[in-house]
Amino acid sequence: MSQQHQAVQASLTKSATFLVLTINPSSPSATKTVRSVLASVADLAKNVSLRDLNSHFSCAVGIGSDAWDALTAGTGLHRPAELRPFRPISGARHTAVATPGDLLFHIRADRRDICFEFERQLLCKLGDAAAVVDDTQGFRYFDARDLLGFVDGTANPVGPDVPDAVLIADEDAPCAGGSYVVVQKYVHDMAGWGRLSTEAQEAIIGRTKLDNMELDDRPDGHQQAHKTLATIEDEHGNEHGILRDNMPFGSPGSGVFGTYFIGYSRRLWVIEKMLERMFVGHPPGKHDRILDFSTALTGTTFYAPPASVLDRLGED
Template sequence: MTDASGDRVPIEAQSVLAPLTRSAIFLVVTIREGTAAADIARDAVTGVSDLVKSVGFRDLDARLSCVVGIGAAAWPLLTSQPMPAQLRPFTPIGGPVHTAVSTPGDLFFHIRADRFDLCFEFERLLLSALDGAVDVADEVTGFRYFDARDLLGFVDGTANPVGSELVGDVIVGDEDAPYRGGSYVTVQRYVHDMAAWRALSSEQQEAIMGRTKADNVELDDAPAGTQSAHKTLATITDPDGTEHGILRDNMPFGQPGAGEFGTYFTGYARSPQTIDRMLLRMFVGFPAGAYDRLLDFSTPLTGSTYFVPSLPVLEGLAVEAPDLT
């Protein structure tokens, strides 16, 4: 496997590039204070691959996987190795009306399968392994909705890179050689005001999203300097025309009885700056003030960023433990 420049990428990368599944659990935890808690957390994350095998053997066709992300505050607790070059906490982004909030998170587990029972069993065993070492900061169960649509009724993830672009946009290369094969992931939990959204006409919804609702056809961009659609603001292009893609593995979640309807945003990228630029355009606007009108109906309740190390680096944490005494 190679990246966009032709550099080979380690085949030992975590399952970041795995296809979309029917079910997922998004789990964010914080590590408690003390050496003992750090040791338990390290043992758990270095044993994730074995746990996937133990649970996944029940139905190999269900494609159980788990991606592990490590936050900036947790990195020095788990390893004496230098921090990945671009790992830092998620920074809040305040716009004229809406804010992308930053919330606590030391470890992120993206658990996926085509069967929810496998996701459930994996999470149960994982939290048992982490018992006494962490507190759950966020836990969301996602599901595939019809033909990969969000609860707003639009197909999600249409702009994901494919083919050789996928590796080049998502997987770290020689720019940070010790961590080649890794990736960065930013996660946010959005809740939707469905009553307000449904009060709009289909044409108004399509203008906000920048795509047709029924057949997912991209609409023309608005004139420069005017209110841009979500699909335009979420596209990052350099002045020379170079486009920087991200891999979205978003999923709907909700509880109709509780009036909860949302989207869990999961964005993987070779550089977290790509997602930072996207969110800046959405929340502040491009031009400034012309923010993403989708935010009038979708509110982020969480926000955190993690580095997803390659499997050798992840499993090597066990022999690179720092001295926290």
């Protein structure tokens, strides 16, 4: 957290907590409390990570559109150019819903207890200033696979390509070093998915299941695979990536099996276009067939500012 940007590029961990909160509008001191807590996240992270320096602990903080205006009032901080609430997307068969969320804490570590302890201390500090909207615990599943059985995150940028895909730069200089974040919580119809042949599943995903080899795109006009619909190019043919750190979650005993999608991007429109292609289809009407087995329960957009911005929120 001492770096200029937050830990949005942290390495894959074995455990994660996705915590979404709303600021309590009935508490007169809520905004002040939240600002103070956000400014102290780095200290709290240090306090918890010292329990095990090898746990690869990190926490990235996102702030929603309405909350940004409230928390930064009087600070002189610039509003990110693309920051806006999540836009619902209604296709012919499936809908990407928008759900409330003022704050996002993306908590990661190789130990579940480290994530647990950070969340406990964080919520203790916030008190009644904020309410939990969603609290999802994710886990790394075998060799980075989702519960549908496929390797997830293959298209992520690596090495020097990561900052260019994830961190805002000169196009919005006052917000350089920040990142847009979109989260969605999907639950899967595992019984329906399991009735498909492996070949049918591979055609939907666009990769082989066993060895994660990419399959050829279908001709234009055909129903495209998930990996094709999630590949975004601008009007000049330049491809724009995002950084995913999706995690499986669920409870076999409760019959819940899901994937928590979290995408970091330098450009919010890239994720929005990806979701439009998935839910509406490209061409329209030919939606991403993974949605026939995966239902989005949430959808929220945040801005993860540089760590120095969080520090400034604590100034009177």
